[in-house]
Amino acid sequence: MVLPTVTFSNGHKMPMFGLGTYLSQPGEVEEAVKYAIDTGYRHIDTASFYGNEKEVGIAIREKIKEGVITRDDVFVTTKLWSNAHKESQVVPTCKKSLDNLGLEFIDLYLIHWPFAFKEGEELLPRDASGKLQLSDTDYIDTWKGMEECKRLGLARSIGISNFNSEQITRILTAATIKPVNNQIEMSLNVNQEPLIEFCKKHDITVTGYSPLGRPGNRYGVKNSWDHATIQSLSKKYSKTPAQIACRYVFQMGAAPIPKSITKERIKENFNIFDFALTDEEIKSIQSISTGERVAEMKEAKESIHYPFNIPY
Template identity: 60%
Template sequence: MSAATVPKVKFSNGRSMPRLGLGTYESLAGNVERAVKYAIDNGYRHIDTAFFYQNEKEIGNAISEKIKNGTVTREDLFITTKIWNNSHAQDKVVPMCRKSLANLGLDYVDLYLIHWPFGFQEGDELMPKDSNGKLLFSDIDFLDTWKGMEECVRLGLARSIGISNFNSAQITRLMAAATIKPVNNQVEVNVNFTQRPLIEFCKQQNITVTAYSPLGRPGNPNRVNTLDDPRIQTIARKYNKTSAQISLRYLYQLGVTPIPKSVTESRLKENIDIFNFELTPEEVTTIDAVGDQKRIVRFEEAKEHKYYPFSTTF
């Protein structure tokens, strides 16, 4: 599998992003560096991380080694990271972007995202809480945060900027105020929760969609594992693929960019091998019926924040 076999999607600013990437949320220390090296060796060119994940340095080490040994050049790679909720003030955005760049050992990131539309109390604590264990919010407007994101582009720290976990109303508000438009919205999309209304809305706004948790977090004890669904398994047998590959291909045909997370070499290799077959319209319709359209990722602790995105609208 070569990098050239992964198609790209073009952003509204003319830049492009590979249509499949490596997710790294909760990839444990010691594992993620090895996983990124193996992923790059097997054709991945799109790596997704975030300041909150606390693994930027390990990912940077892997990237540096693969550039130094000639496997890839910096221009071959597409690196995404995200600003965390405790740094939403406009004047904090550029310093935090620089901090992520230092962790990654890079001069720029290809895509810098606002991780969530709501902010937390500023400081070193990623999840600041009061004595009762309740999250401490800030009321900083994400429009102010966006002004700092735009400055990252002007300074050459980020080639493109976008958002994550924003709903349609929040996107509408941001688009009306933005000088530099968001090119991407990273949200949960999987067989169980297809987000078709939001995907269509983003398409109308010329915003691409990246799908996190694209396999529905199969180890989650509170949800049915859609990979075990007999309808998906039947389709998998037809194409001599796994249920995970069928699910990722389904998302690809839905028009989003999945970023499956794995540190297992066999699964890393499997997850990128989805571009040599195509699901029929009938098979897509069959898979459409599998999910219950309920979120896995809700961030319930933040639901009282005025910018919590999952309350009323898509």
């Protein structure tokens, strides 16, 4: 099966479905990526914060070596973490991700969050009381470093993640190279239609992370799979609630990147291209949206760049 793709404003293409790897444990993610590629996935999402870039890279390189894929067949996304937002840190940090992955370029390099943490080796730097230490580094400065990654050929495309409409507007005003993608949380609970429409107007594509609502999350957020609307659609289309969720995100115009390390679920999640939800069904799913996020980063609320203080 040929995966549908979306074309960035710079001409590069991104497969509209991928494998998420957040919280995939060492020793598990390598096999998950290999199996996903064998299944037909051609879009793999990771981040420096996840701590699994090396295993993701090993899996991709192994499949290239086996002849299953070429480098140009697979689309790899990784992200800049908030402890390296100073302009001077961005290129060295991107190069470190490339070393971890063992690849010559990243297809899409994203600023993971608009807010910054205290610079250094600690991913979540804390003071003596345990409070997260923020930095006042402006993401506009960070973006200048991202543009240099693109100019140097370290990344074919650059973008953002978890940015709201006002922050995107600021980036667009200052940028010499515009972001091609905004990766945002999107699920049955989190209806991002206004932000997707905003991005579309500015020729920015969207990737939807945690489309399954991160089952078993520690925040107690229910993923709405048991809702009568979802159960009814699941029965009608002979699809699982997870497949309904991924199809919903896809039809909303975002590329879903569900995370799984289980072979059966990796295969199941991928099987969403043989049916389509009607406009009425899309609206019925939107109507049950609770707005509950599994990725709020509440500890960073004091930052002037915290993104969730406005509707979208």
